[in-house]
Every structure is written in C-alpha cells, then in structure tokens.
Amino acid sequence: MNHNEATHSSTPLLEVSGLGITLNTHRGPAQAVRDVGFTLARGETLGLIGESGSGKSITAMALMGLLPESATTQGSVRFDGQELLGLSDKAMCALRGHRMAMVFQEPMTALNPVHTIGNQVAEPLRLHQKLSAREAREAALALLDRVGIPQPAQRFDAYPHQFSGGQRQRITIAMALACNPDLLIADEPTTALDVTVQQQILDLIADLVDERRMSLILISHDLGVISQNVDRMLVMYGGTVVESGSTAQVFDHMAHPYTRGLLAARPRMAALGQNRARLQTIRGTVPELVDLPRGCPFAGRCEFTTDACSRERPAEQTLAPGHEVRCLRPEAIAAEHGAHA
Template sequence: MALLEVKDLHIGLQTQRGPAEAVRGIDFTLERGETLGIVGESGCGKSITVMSLMGLLPASARVTGSIKFDGTELVGRSEKAMCQIRGNRIGMIFQEPMTALNPVHTIVRQIGEPLRLHRGLTGAAARAEVLALLERVGIPDPASRLDAYPHQFSGGQRQRIGIAMALACGPDLLIADEPTTALDVTIQKQILDLIQSLVAERGMALILISHDLGVIAQSVSKMAVMYGGSIVESGPTDTLFAARAHPYTQGLFAARPALGAPRGTRLATIRGSVPELVDLPPGCPFAGRCRLTVDACHTTRPPATPLPHGHLARCLRLDEALATEEAVA
C-alpha cells in the first residue's frame, strides 16, 4: 500500500470574480522513502495541493476526490483528527521561515510544542530533545540559544529551525514548500543538502515544491509538472528531463539560461500570460498559449497518456509535441 495516494483531487476556491477550480483532478502516489518534486509557475496549484494534505485550506474551500495517507482518507476528516496527523506523521517546512515562526515565543518552546502535543514530553526531556534536533540541523552552539527568539537568528538559521520543528516527531512524510526561496545561493545548497540527508537518514517520503529545475534534478527521484491546477506531465526525474513530452514542460526547459550562451542572447519565452483561475478553459489549461492549440484543446480535457518508463503526459497532440520538442513560441 502506498504511503500517499491522491486520486481525482479537485479544490474549489471563492475569488472576487466568483468560484474557481484551483486544483482540477490531479492524481499521484508516493511510496515510503520516495521523493517527489512539483514544479510550475506561481498560481498553478502547487502550494494549495500540499496544503490540502495538511488540512490547512481556507474554511470556504471545496474539496472532492480522495487523499489517502497510509490507508486513511483525509478528505472530510475533522480538524481534531487532522491535528493528530499534522506535525506528527506529516511535517512541513514552509516557504518563509520568519512568518512560519512565532516572534514572541522562544525557539525551545516552538520546537517543543509538537513534542508536548504528540509525544507527551515536558520539561527537561523536551528540552533535551530540542537540543538534539538543533544540533542535527546545524545550529551553532545550540545549548546557549534554546531560549533565543526568531529575530536573533539569520534567515538560514531560521529555516534550519523550521526544519527541526518539522522533524520533531519523526514524520513519515516531509513536505518542503520552496524552502530556499528567501535564502542566498550558498545557504540554499546547505539547506537542500540537509533536507536530502535527513530524508535518507530517517527513511521519510519527501514532497519538494520548487521553481528551480536544477534543484528538482538534484533532489528528487520523480517529478510532476503543474499548470492551471492540473498535472500536465509526470514521471521519473531522469526520464522527464531527457524526454520532455508536454508543450508546457518543453517551454519551461527552453526558458532556462544556457551556460556559455553568447552575451545578449534572448531567452525563449512562453507566449501569452497565465490566465486567472476563473478564466481557464474547460479543456487543456494550456490551450491558447500552446503552439499546437486546436479547437478541441479548449473543450476536451486531455487524458493521461502513458509513455515509456512510467512517464505520463496530458496532451491531445502528444505525437506532434514529441516530434518537435521545440521551445514554445
């Protein structure tokens, strides 16, 4: 049995222009110890998908489909029941550590909270466990900093503290939502190396959200490309990097800067702009921006077409896309 199984997940949100589908029938599975990367433009549904796994969606959100975690259905589960899973069996590293940490509470109190709630540790036992966690994530001289506040740490150190909180109860699944966005390049690498080593060390499954294709290539064994609330392409990372099938994926890769390109070389772009959720076509969400768009693309949702090596893509003109594999005009 898979650790995580998501089937036909739909998430509807209320917007100023009316109801909109933020996630449109996505499917994926994650085995124990497996690593999954999710990529795509801002607003494509990456973060709201993982928030649904944690039960952290707005009260007005409408969720249908199935999210099974270790055989337990999470859709429709009560807040009380989700509190037994959140921070215990599923841990999450948030994008911005300064907003994820409470500025008026000490570090030992914040990291110790899940230990108190889920493992019943208090006093000296909880303090000792927090100290061990801070040592493991590389906080310098942690014994003297247990009673410090978030503002007394650098950005990279705050993210390490966030990782310690996520790991406190030894979760089966770790979610990292763009954990290096606010950090400089050197610190980014340190944080990513730390997450990878901890996942391997503890045998956790990992979902990593990132805009950086290089990070995805180095960090996860399989990946999913999202656009307009849909997973348009998925498969093993090596396979997808070597044989990009969906026009949107091809456009993302073509837009990367090329090492050694002549000065002044213009990057390839994807024509048009990302539509608002309420304006997405009922068919393929990429219809209109895609160079291969035909009338049927606007009205017919493409099925997930199997390709070699566990690779899937949703495109009505997949043969043409595979034949060209050119940059999106």
C-alpha cells in the first residue's frame, strides 16, 4: 500500500492554524500573512484566490519550506500529523518532491536550462524512490507521455529552451508528479500561457489529481479558474483570509465586498462586445504590507467602510456551516446586495 492509501483517512492531510509570516524589507518588517488557518482533506481540492500581494504564494512557500531565511513564522502547519514549521532542511527535503510537490507559475524558473528535461524528470525518482538509472528513465518516459509530450523517447535528451511554454509547463507537472505525492500545489500554473493551452493544462491537472487521488491547492487570481477546478476556496487580501467556504457556497452568496469586487472585475465576452462597456474596477490600490491598516485590510477600498473598520480587525463570522467571512458589516452588505438583486 502506498502513502496515498493511508488507513487514517479521517485525519486531515494538511492542518494550518494561526499561520503568520513576517518578511524583512528595506522599510522594516512586513506582515505578509496574518492568522491564516484551514484544513485540507485527502483527495480534496482547495483554491487560494486574490490579487498580487494578497499572500497566496507566500502561504504556499511556507507549506513547502521555501521561505527566505530572514522570514519569521508563527502558528502551525501540520502535514499528515507532522509539524512542518521549524523542521530541519534535511527532513523538509525528504518531504518536498516526494510527498509534497509544487508547480510554479513560470516553468523556466523550475527547469534548469543546462540539464536535459529527461534527467530533470528522472532525478526525483532516483533521489526519493532509489530507482536505477534505467528504471528512472523508463518511469520518466511514461510520465512525459502521460502529460502529453509528443515522442518522449526522442525528446528525452532535449533541453528546456527547445520546448514551447505549454510543453515546459507539462514537463514541470511531470517532475512534480514523479513520486506520486499526496499534495500538489499549483501556483498560477497557466498565467504565462495562451487561453487554449491554459485550459489544456488545467484539464490535465484535474485529470491527474483525480487519477492519483491527490490533494490539490490551486492558486489563482481568476475566479473563473477557481470556480471550475476546486471544491473549496479561500479569498485572500492583505495577507488575511477574508472569506472561505465551499466553492458553491461562496459563489451563491458572496459575503465579502472584496470577493464581489473580484467577480465584478472579471471581463465578460458579452460586455466586451459592446463599445460602451467598461470593465469594473476595485477603487483604490492594494496597500503595501508595511502599511496595512490596523483593522480590516480592505478598509478604505470598500464602500461600506466605517471608522470601526480602520480600527478593529474583524473576527471570523460563520454565515453557514463551512462558510466564514471576516467583516464587521456582513448584514449591511447582504442587505445592499439583496436590494440590487
């Protein structure tokens, strides 16, 4: 039985509680992540969504043990019952690429330009599964074939620059899946690709997650991508989770004004066909991490802002089982939304 078939399936694969991350910047310490918490069951898919600077990617880096050395953390990150924060580099390396894997936004940052793609896909198989060179090559060829690289045997000894952007991303997915991890983190995996290739990559990830019964954390700034690919979602802003719930719950009842702003700002083909149509925007700008307001991070950009919003950090409120929001005025926002429905 492999680790994906563990008998203690009632225990969450991933438990994050009170996660805080502080970065050292030229302007002083910046709270990049504040009090983030969630659980991820085995085989479950979770989306993290928000604008650049909202804390999505750095949360993922903390899970993978890839934070800058100067970063400080607090709280707890437990993977299959093991605490990851403070774990030694050696112990973290044994997990990373084996039981936890990550697909990055730009594949050229994950691929070494001076090594063949075959060697890069085979490396985790040799390192973590102790396969011989021949066994690793055979397994790597099967992986490259599964992710859609044409003629993998002929291209095994090619270099990253000899592939298209979509093919390079497929290669990084093959690398991530080499050891059949329990958890796959995909950080904006389609940002640099054209629309057709984007959908192919998302479909490939969904198929592989289902085939291998992996848990998935999908990071995106696009609500459309999140709505179609995950069971649950966390909306992040200013390093904080401002709304969370099942994907269906959040889309049926968007309780935080930031979540609604993200949806309103999405381009729609019907609207784009009208000459007078303008994309809606969220007023104001994302605050710098060193200048976050003491209270709600969205204070000032939200039309429902009161003085209390700038003074008091909202506590998490439960709207329905599994659906939470951090807002001081959810009733007023719901009433306003109902009046315009």
